[in-house]
Amino acid sequence: MNLQADLLVLLPELMVAIGAMVLLVGGVMIGDTASRVVSWLAIVLLAGAAWIVFANTGTNTAFHGAFVVDGFARFTKLLILAGSAFCLLMANEFFALEERQRFELPILMLLATLGMMLMVSASSFIALYMGLELQSLALYVLAAFQRDNLRSTEAGLKYFVLGALSSGMLLYGISLIYGFTGTTEFHAIAVATAQPGADLAHNYGLIFGLVFLIAGLAFKVGAVPFHMWTPDVYEGSPTPVTAFFVTAAKVAAFALFIRAVIAPFPAVAHQWQQIIVIVSMLSVILGAVAAIGQTNIKRLLAYSSIGHVGYALLGLAAGTQAGIQGMLVYLAYYLVTNLGMFACIAAMRRDGESVEDIRDLAGLARTQPYFALALGALTFSLAGLPPLAGIFAKIYVFGAAMQAHLYIPAIINIVASVIGAFYYLRIIQIMYFDEPKRGFDHNIGGGTHALMWGTSAISIFFVVLPAPLIAIAGQAAHALFP
Amino acid sequence: MISGALLQAIAFYAFSAILIGSAFAVITARNPVHSVFFLILAFFNAAGLFVLLGAEFLAMILVIVYVGAVAVLFLFVVMMLDVDFAELKRGAQEYFLVGAGVGVVLLGELIAATYLWKFSPAASATLGAPTPTHISNTEAIGRILYTDYVYYFQIAGLVLLVAMIGAIVLTLRRRPGVRRQNIGQQNARTMADAMTVVDVKPGQGA
Numbered sequence: 103m104n105l106q107a108d109l110l111v112l113l114p115e116l117m118v119a120i121g122a123m124v125l126l127v128g129g130v131m132i133g134d135t136a137s138r139v140v141s142w143l144a145i146v147l148l149a150g151a152a153w154i155v156f157a158n159t160g161t162n163t164a165f166h167g168a169f170v171v172d173g174f175a176r177f178t179k180l181l182i183l184a185g186s187a188f189c190l191l192m193a194n195e196f197f198a199l200e201e202r203q204r205f206e207l208p209i210l211m212l213l214a215t216l217g218m219m220l221m222v223s224a225s226s227f228i229a230l231y232m233g234l235e236l237q238s239l240a241l242y243v244l245a246a247f248q249r250d251n252l253r254s255t256e257a258g259l260k261y262f263v264l265g266a267l268s269s270g271m272l273l274y275g276i277s278l279i280y281g282f283t284g285t286t287e288f289h290a291i292a293v294a295t296a297q298p299g300a301d302l303a304h305n306y307g308l309i310f311g312l313v314f315l316i317a318g319l320a321f322k323v324g325a326v327p328f329h330m331w332t333p334d335v336y337e338g339s340p341t342p343v344t345a346f347f348v349t350a351a352k353v354a355a356f357a358l359f360i361r362a363v364i365a366p367f368p369a370v371a372h373q374w375q376q377i378i379v380i381v382s383m384l385s386v387i388l389g390a391v392a393a394i395g396q397t398n399i400k401r402l403l404a405y406s407s408i409g410h411v412g413y414a415l416l417g418l419a420a421g422t423q424a425g426i427q428g429m430l431v432y433l434a435y436y437l438v439t440n441l442g443m444f445a446c447i448a449a450m451r452r453d454g455e456s457v458e459d460i461r462d463l464a465g466l467a468r469t470q471p472y473f474a475l476a477l478g479a480l481t482f483s484l485a486g487l488p489p490l491a492g493i494f495a496k497i498y499v500f501g502a503a504m505q506a507h508l509y510i511p512a513i514i515n516i517v518a519s520v521i522g523a524f525y526y527l528r529i530i531q532i533m534y535f536d537e538p539k540r541g542f543d544h545n546i547g548g549g550t551h552a553l554m555w556g557t558s559a560i561s562i563f564f565v566v567l568p569a570p571l572i573a574i575a576g577q578a579a580h581a582l583f584p
Numbered sequence: 585m586i587s588g589a590l591l592q593a594i595a596f597y598a599f600s601a602i603l604i605g606s607a608f609a610v611i612t613a614r615n616p617v618h619s620v621f622f623l624i625l626a627f628f629n630a631a632g633l634f635v636l637l638g639a640e641f642l643a644m645i646l647v648i649v650y651v652g653a654v655a656v657l658f659l660f661v662v663m664m665l666d667v668d669f670a671e672l673k674r675g676a677q678e679y680f681l682v683g684a685g686v687g688v689v690l691l692g693e694l695i696a697a698t699y700l701w702k703f704s705p706a707a708s709a710t711l712g713a714p715t716p717t718h719i720s721n722t723e724a725i726g727r728i729l730y731t732d733y734v735y736y737f738q739i740a741g742l743v744l745l746v747a748m749i750g751a752i753v754l755t756l757r758r759r760p761g762v763r764r765q766n767i768g769q770q771n772a773r774t775m776a777d778a779m780t781v782v783d784v785k786p787g788q789g790a
Binding site for chain 1: 693696697700701702703732733734735736739740742743745746747749750752753754
């Protein structure tokens with residue numbers, strides 16, 4: 103083992119880890135007055151890591167195949183780093199307005215991001231679990247960050263207890279798979295399951311292991327029937343933290359899900375595809391129906407995220423390179439749109455207090471027309487109405503599912519999306535046609551505003567130039583199918 | 585004369601039976617302090633099973649970490665906090681049927697999986713870290729933990745760092761109006777700062 107070569111492969115992660123520890127020491131010495139500086143330095147650190155990730159090429163493995171950097175890992179890492187950096191920007195301004203700035207917030211977000219980067223590069227089940235725990239533990243604390251707020255502490259506690267349960271299921275599944283194959287490395291498991299004498303259809307140990315593994319992973323992405331934590335956690339957590347859950351953490355959990363079923367189990371694909379098809383259909387249906395009665399916008403977006411998770415899983419259910427490509431396009435679109443959505447929610451403040459009810463948006467088109475325009479564009483994009491970005495992402499996943507002969511699930515997903523469009527349109531209706539209330543505060547930070555405008559512009563103008571993203575996602579998906 | 589294999593089987597069944605029995609007692613005992621003691625008993629028996637498997641190091645770690653640290657902490661918490669366990673258990677009874685149903689299904693699956701268990705034909709070849717024969721268990725772990733598995737070891741360290749930061753973030757409060765002792769300031773006081781001599785005239789001191 104050449105430690106130096108291994109560490110070079112790990113360079114962006116090392117940078118984030120050491121940077122986080124240095125900032126932690128600095129923060130402890132200076133105190134909470136340093137929060138703003140620590141946040142900005144953390145953003146610079148993430149940008150530097152993204153640059154190193156971007157400059158890298160080819161496929162490199164390190165630590166006896168535990169860690170792999172390929173096109174897929176680079177694509178998802180760039181999404182994660184961008185999502186984390188923008189959430190940090192938003193958090194910095196949000197907590198400054200709340201007058202609750204603490205320097206630990208950027209540190210915890212950096213460490214969670216590090217966990218996510220390790221997750222998407224994990225190429226063995228132990229590496230997968232370690233990355234996942236690093237991420238989850240930081241996220242539990244972030245959810246409860248406003249500890250004086252009852253709902254925030256409830257969100258943290260709920261997330262922690264249910265997260266621990268799902269980790270237990272995941273580990274149990276992994277141990278059964280280890281018991282069958284004698285290894286935790288993805289490549290070696292693929293070899294072991296592809297052996298002619300393996301008799302997979304009657305190998306209940308392996309299949310039970312796979313079921314528990316998928317249950318644990320479905321929990322982490324928040325898919326039905328393992329979605330119960332999402333609405334409470336998304337509603338209770340501070341808005342920028344929820345944005346972090348929905349953007350960076352979601353992309354990381356999906357990347358983990360994709361690699362953990364595609365890389366080790368190509369030989370038993372039909373076994374896990376059935377499960378994912380069912381999970382995907384249930385998620386879109388629940389996401390569409392349960393969101394209709396919601397009045398809290400964060401809770402509504404939580405149900406919307408369940409629906410989107412279901413839709414994206416359709417690409418994984420297809421199990422083909424085109425399916426994964428569609429999924430990656432979908433994840434990129436979902437990350438950008440939700441960054442904008444949550445920037446808008448962070449900007450919903452009246453007399454210095456956050457408001458989260460969708461009725462507070464009433465008549466926004468007359469009091470703040472540009473705000474309404476940005477939020478409207480993002481909402482239309484989430485609903486998947488042409489010609490905004492959402493429809494492209496949906497088309498790619500849908501096409502891949504049809505190619506894989508998943509006709510019924512694909513059609514159910516489309517129908518559920520149409521039902522789901524109802525509650526997105528209700529937001530538009532409230533903003534444009536209801537009697538206006540007082541407008542929102544104008545003192546929201548510049549970064550949050552820039553995020554709102556930037557993401558809504560991307561949603562509107564994505565139609566002009568979709569090809570580069572789709573090409574890059576194609577290359578990334580190709581890395582999983584050598 | 586009892587053979588080694590028989591002795592091992594007797595030990596296995598004894599450890600397992602006590603383990604399962606005390607695990608039951610953990611959740612059924614009325615007194616939470618008794619629950620913790622049963623938990624400790626369960627840990628000891630699990631450690632016994634590890635010894636039977638030839639994993640002495642894991643057995644010792646289980647006793648030292650779980651019994652020595654975690655369970656004792658539990659005991660402190662249970663004794664110091666006034667948690668109404670009867671109230672908590674009332675909720676549990678409501679969900680007893682559902683819970684029992686899930687448990688039975690899981691048990692059935694486990695039995696099915698164990699009876700129909702097969703190893704992959706490649707398992708012996710792909711074994712990640714085969715047990716070496718000529719060195720002790722502890723030494724074998726020590727040889728790979730800081731070399732082949734250094735990556736995992738370091739991430740585990742980071743996980744603990746996050747846990748530490750999290751505990752401080754969620755519990756440390758700086759209350760206003762608390763007078764803490766500042767030893768530096770205290771030692772730096774001179775007689776001139778601390779004392780004034782007042783000349784009280786006779787008959788006017790109050």
